[in-house]
Amino acid sequence: MSLAGFEVEVQREVDGALATEDMTLSMGPQHPSTHGVLRFVVRADGEVMKEAIPDIGYLHRSIEKIAEKVGWHGFIPYTDRVDYVAAMFCNHGWAMAVEKLAGIEVPRRAEYCRVIADELCRIHSHLLSVGSMAMDIGAFTPFTHAIREREYLNDLFEELCGARLTFHYMRIGGVGWDLPPGWAEKVRRFLDRFEPIIEEYDRLISYNKIYAERLANVAVITPEEAIDYNLVGPNLRGSGVRYDVRRDDPYSVYPELEFDVPVGRGEMGTVGDCFDRYIVRMREMQQSCRIIRQCLDRLPDGPVIAKVPRNLKPPPGDCYVRIESARGDMGWYVVSDGTAFPHRCKIRTGSFAAISIIPKVSRNLMIADLIAVIASLDLVAPEIDR
């Protein structure tokens, strides 16, 4: 175990005649509940942690550098891998950034297809998040139920774009394929089945006394701290800040859609604890169902992709676009120098900021609570390391 750079101060206390020492544990990189390849160096006094320092970089694949080599269109499959749990958002963010730089206008039908795909992907990602969180806390059954629902979504996505995980659905200027015939009906059937299941989930695990006791008042993040560390998405809304990029800085066709933005209200403990972040995700899934139904009702006809030159050369300049991904607002800062290859693409993800708040928030928590915190912040390693 390499502790280079992590010289933690091990404190020796001499208590009477018994010298006690803090224990340094390495949680990861292989661990059942670090949500990817993450590592935490934990200095603990028995069960109580004094410090939990994250060590990232195990999943660094230099995606940003690859952008400079593969060109504007060729980068889209790589964006799937930036956050493979919620790949549609990454596609969409990149496409939005390039369209803004090149001044491309996206057809209306394509925008609606994008929103439908985005919201289905949000449900997809949140199911995995709440399922893994339940599993980490020890309830294995809700995880399998969440995966069961995800299988329906996987079938839908497979029919739409041929893939179950890394979709590569969106293109610069629109989407890759139109909605297959009969697909909209299948989505409606899925939503009819799924909305009661969220309530079933609530009955099974959300308000279960043991579950609530494990999550309430654990790792409370105040709104000021959340903004200071640039926490985004459900993490931010769980702390009570009512900010959603879809509502407050809208893109695509969100201005025409009606939906609520759930925030944490401290139902089981304090505002900003793990339970709030969890319940915000559950409620967001319900709102996504609403959005999808509205989109399906209003779907216009028309082309699904604009005419974009194959050898795209956006004029020199830079732009910064944000998209409300499942993990919060994902920022894409793209610099173009007028050639067929991006000059720089910087992806600012929600999990990167979320993991940086863990050393602060995990002081005097137990090791079991660290698991709950990691799960409630919905960290995914590919987003952190890119």
Place this chain on the structure above:
Amino acid sequence: MQAFVDGLIARGAVPAGVPVWAVYLGAMLVFGGIVVFGFVLPIAGITTWVERRIMGRMQSRIGPNRTGPIGFLQWLADGIKNLLKEDIVPKAADAPLFKLAPYIVMTGFVGTFAALPFSSALIVADLNVGILYVTAVTALVVVGILMAGWASNNKWSLLGGVRSAAQIVSYEIPAGLSIFPIVLLTGSLSMQTIIARQGWAPWAWNLFENPFTFLAFFVFFISALAEGNRTPFDLPEAESELVAGFATEYSGMRNLLFFMAEWGNLYVIGAIATTLFLGGWRIPWALDDAPVLRAVLELATFFAKAYTVGVLLPIWLRWTLPRIRVDQMMTMCWKYLVPLAFVNLLGTAAWMVAFPAGVPAVRAALVVLVAGLALAFLWRVRFHVRNARLTRRHLSFNPLSTARVPW
């Protein structure tokens, strides 16, 4: 068993000249072997299969269904596989302790079967301190787990082992205190005597004797779950945190021994609960002239009760409830269960003084209460029971697949 062996000696089935203690020793080994290899190990193995099937259905999936009909031979396959696996002893581990730990845990587990009754005639040793012996022997498991956690030379195993030791030792107290009311009622520690005092009918069980023994059953059940390292108290082997806790570094046969001990322990918990609270092997008919039939019926009764309370109920709980945290577990034990157990003990003593023959009205009221709850529960879940069959149609949107999932 002793009476049986004495009978054999009296009838001359044993060659003369063999000292009595040797005959007893031989008989103990034989009967112990029958119980262990014929009952304990298969039960531990089959319980894994039962758990995996029930777990699967609760999780909208099937469970093992390939090895043998409905996957029944899965446990056998797993056992053979574990025997054949490479035996890894980590280089920096404390080898003697590392190798000894699983055997101590198994000893703590198998040793209880010497005093567990199976029917009125089938018990290896009807000790006059039966229940005390059982409680004491199960505590050996703590030593084994601590050894495993320490000797693995792995901080996570150490955490798991220490957590487990703290948990088991703490929950011994409410468990023991919940056994006392029954001992007070019976006036004896012997298992068979405790069962003999109860009747066959539910209203004659110790469970419904008075409200304090009723509560004592639940305190005992919770404490026994905690002693058996079952969810919601499975912190020592909390998969999501400590991989496998104290058993992380174990592979092959040693690993198998740990987990057989855990699953078999469930049966022991059920057996103790049945003996103390649920009327044991009592059946309605005396059947003095058909000893074999009587033994079979009593064994079936005992096994059914012990298995339901000890295995099926904990399996159900395990796959429904999350896991509680160490400090919450300790709080629950010391601040809630121990005072409640003391109240039960004092209450039972007071009840015995006030009503030496018991109060039939209270018994009846408790029986009606439990029956009512059971009926209400069954009514509530009838929808789910009816819809419990999984079909392919439910699993996929693919309109072409209409095949039923193979059962």
Place this chain on the structure above:
Amino acid sequence: MPALEPAAIHAQLRRRFGEAVGDLVGSGRDASATVAPAVLPDVCRFLKTDPALAFDCLSNLSGVDYPKRNVIQVVYHLFSYRHRHWCVLKVDANRDAPVVPTVSHLWSHANWQEREVFDLLGVTFEGHPDLRRILMPEDWPGHPLRKDFVEPEEYHGIVTSRESLLKP
């Protein structure tokens, strides 16, 4: 208080810091101003603490390598949750020895973002409490995101290139 346009914010900065704040380039939300490294902490502190501006969130901090201009540019996207307005600052650092003052004492998000820019581009942030590599291993030579980065032949005995599988 209302959200301010980038031009209005830029005007306030110009009034207070003079020529250290460059002209506003670009349009809309991406309009940015280049700030001299020396005044960066003061500019950021002003932007954060002034009640009419109240930029309480550092939304993004990226480094961009411009070898033709011989600078490494650090771009700051600031956002105010209170007023819901944006500000983009750019700082140019000499490519041979890039040094930029830190802003991690103002926004905690900058802590890790600056570590990433240090790791991948080699910019030293003066005053950063814990400047060490974050994504690459501690002993990795060079800064990978630079345009002239050549990866080492091998790292701890692992060869970093491989024969093309397409050649006969």
